[in-house]
Amino acid sequence: MTVRIIHAGLGGWGGNWARTVIPTVEDVQIAGIVDPDPETLRAVAAEIGVSEERTFGSLGDALTAVDADAVVITSPVGTHVPLALLALDAGKHVLVEKPLSDTVAEALTAVRRAEEKGLLLQVSQNYRHYPAPQVVRGLLAERVIGELSAINIDFRKWDNDAPLETHRHYTFPHPLINDMAIHHFDLLRMITGEEARTVFTKVGDPSFSKYAQEASAVITIELSGGLVVSYRGSWISRGPETAWAGEWSIQGEKGELFFTSRSGGEREDASGDVVTLRGPGRMRAKRVPLPPAELYDRAAGLQVFARAVSGGPLPESTGRNNLGSLALMEAAARSAVTGRVEPVQLS
Numbered sequence: 001m002t003v004r005i006i007h008a009g010l011g012g013w014g015g016n017w018a019r020t021v022i023p024t025v026e027d028v029q030i031a032g033i034v035d036p037d038p039e040t041l042r043a044v045a046a047e048i049g050v051s052e053e054r055t056f057g058s059l060g061d062a063l064t065a066v067d068a069d070a071v072v073i074t075s076p077v078g079t080h081v082p083l084a085l086l087a088l089d090a091g092k093h094v095l096v097e098k099p100l101s102d103t104v105a106e107a108l109t110a111v112r113r114a115e116e117k118g119l120l121l122q123v124s125q126n127y128r129h130y131p132a133p134q135v136v137r138g139l140l141a142e143r144v145i146g147e148l149s150a151i152n153i154d155f156r157k158w159d160n161d162a163p164l165e166t167h168r169h170y171t172f173p174h175p176l177i178n179d180m181a182i183h184h185f186d187l188l189r190m191i192t193g194e195e196a197r198t199v200f201t202k203v204g205d206p207s208f209s210k211y212a213q214e215a216s217a218v219i220t221i222e223l224s225g226g227l228v229v230s231y232r233g234s235w236i237s238r239g240p241e242t243a244w245a246g247e248w249s250i251q252g253e254k255g256e257l258f259f260t261s262r263s264g265g266e267r268e269d270a271s272g273d274v275v276t277l278r279g280p281g282r283m284r285a286k287r288v289p290l291p292p293a294e295l296y297d298r299a300a301g302l303q304v305f306a307r308a309v310s311g312g313p314l315p316e317s318t319g320r321n322n323l324g325s326l327a328l329m330e331a332a333a334r335s336a337v338t339g340r341v342e343p344v345q346l347s
Contacts, residue, residue: 001310003027004068006092008034008059008083009075010044013097017074018044020268021298027306031068034059059083063090070094070120070309072302077102077178084110084121093120095305099182100319102173104327104346111319121319122305125186127245128316129300131290132261132273136250137191139288144277145252151192151229153184155246156237160210169235170210174333176217176233177201181332184231184246185221186325190316191250194223196328196344201335209236219332243272255279268297 005028010018014035022028032054035041045055056062059071063086071087073080073096081101084094088110100123101107114121127133140148164170172179189195199221203214216234223229233246243263250257256278263272270293276285295303304315327344335342 003306004031006032006062006068006071010035014074024299025302032062032066081110088113095122122315123317123322125317126298127183130261132259146254148252150251152249153231155233156239156242159235177333182329185328198222199331200341201332
């Protein structure tokens with residue numbers, strides 16, 4: 001079955017979805033596209049070959065006018081839940097960009113609505129769809145390095161050169177935590193199979209940062225099993241840039257697992273994925289083979305979504321499952337403001 005989708009939100013990252021992601025997934029077909037900006041709507045429609053009668057200024061108009069099975073939402077985060085509720089109330093399955101919301105309380109309204117109506121709500125946690133974290137999850141489940149003693153995560157990028165008035169990333173709410181670290185928080189839950197219990201965030205950006213809120217942070221996370229995780233992230237680092245998924249050192253009684261993933265940016269392939277395993281003492285690290293996949297990143301997540309809508313297995317990152325990542329994100333941002341250790345609360 002080909003899943004007919006309405007795609008809502010075509011500016012910036014949403015436009016990238018329209019041009020480079022959706023056309024690569026044979027399981028879906030565009031029924032309509034939506035954006036409130038007429039110029040953006042016309043430009044994307046012309047580029048991807050959508051006729052004018054399938055373009056709409058609002059999701060409500062699209063839901064009324066075209067036959068569709070699902071809605072893909074890639075608009076700004078503040079619109080995610082309102083649009084998801086509109087789509088769910090119209091009987092459509094929903095795939096929504098991360099984060100689902102800036103708060104667990106708001107996200108829960110969409111999660112519960114989807115469950116009440118028996119519809120799929122999936123969050124696009126695209127970093128899950130790479131071989132390195134998937135292989136690491138399997139190795140940890142097999143306890144190849146024994147009991148874990150530490151997880152250290154580093155993310156470094158320099159994104160501070162654009163003029164203040166033209167770069168809207170500077171004004172994002174919690175641009176490191178909500179826009180970036182949410183990916184790493186979700187991977188942490190994925191590879192360990194544990195939820196976070198508490199979090200402490202320390203921020204203190206230099207005077208040259210153009211960001212309104214934290215562009216860098218050191219975050220300490222306590223997992224449900226007691227393991228303490230150290231996270232260091234920055235949008236204003238002059239150190240060697242990491243891949244988008246960061247650099248991970250996972251240490252245990254029998255050695256260390258290292259991995260990095262998603263180095264290709266918009267290319268969204270697995271060419272930069274690396275996993276190494278080091279035994280005790282001074283043993284050299286050995287590269288772990290990684291399996292190929294048909295699709296990666298957002299395209300793989302969209303394929304999983306479409307196949308689930310068609311009766312296949314449910315995705316890992318349903319709205320309900322994703323609440324753990326969102327709760328960790330929300331608590332980390334709260335700790336950045338309060339300066340206190342904050343509990344991670346799922347409701």
